[in-house]
Amino acid sequence: MQGLLQYLRAGKYNDGTGLPLHKHKNSGVQWLYRYTIHGYSREMGLGALTHELANQWRSVLHEGRTHIKERDKQKREAISNLHYLKYIAVDAFESRKAELKNDRKYRNWFAPSWRYIPPKLS
Known part of the structure; x- marks a missing residue:
C-alpha cells in the first residue's frame, strides 16, 4: 500500500469505512477520523493502528465524551502515575x-x- 500512496495527488480519499486518507502536498499521508458531536464536525488524526483506534474513539463518542477531553484525562492519569x-x-x-x-x-x-x-x- 505504501508504494501506491506515492502516486496519489494531494487531497482526501475515502476508504469506505469512514476513515479518509489525507494525502499532503509534501507526500505525507495521514488517516483521519471524522465525526460530529454537539453540532460541530471534527477531524482527528490517527496513526498506524487506524481502524482499532477509530473503534475505540467511536465508543468514547457514543458515551457522549469528546476526544479532546478524553485525551486530556489520559495525560493527567499518566502524569499522576509517573514515578519520580x-x-x-x-x-x-x-x-x-x-x-x-x-x-x-x-x-x-x-x-x-x-x-x-x-x-x-x-
Missing part, C-alpha cells in the same frame, strides 16, 4: 541498604545519584 527519580532512588537504596556494611558505604552508594543525575535532568 528521587522516589525510585530512595526505594533502590532501601532495598540495597542491608548489603552495605557501614555509614561510609551508605554515602558512597547514594551520593553519585544526588550529585550527577539531577543536573542532567534540569
Whole structure:
C-alpha cells in the first residue's frame, strides 16, 4: 500500500469505512477520523493502528465524551502515575541498604545519584 500512496495527488480519499486518507502536498499521508458531536464536525488524526483506534474513539463518542477531553484525562492519569527519580532512588537504596556494611558505604552508594543525575535532568 505504501508504494501506491506515492502516486496519489494531494487531497482526501475515502476508504469506505469512514476513515479518509489525507494525502499532503509534501507526500505525507495521514488517516483521519471524522465525526460530529454537539453540532460541530471534527477531524482527528490517527496513526498506524487506524481502524482499532477509530473503534475505540467511536465508543468514547457514543458515551457522549469528546476526544479532546478524553485525551486530556489520559495525560493527567499518566502524569499522576509517573514515578519520580528521587522516589525510585530512595526505594533502590532501601532495598540495597542491608548489603552495605557501614555509614561510609551508605554515602558512597547514594551520593553519585544526588550529585550527577539531577543536573542532567534540569
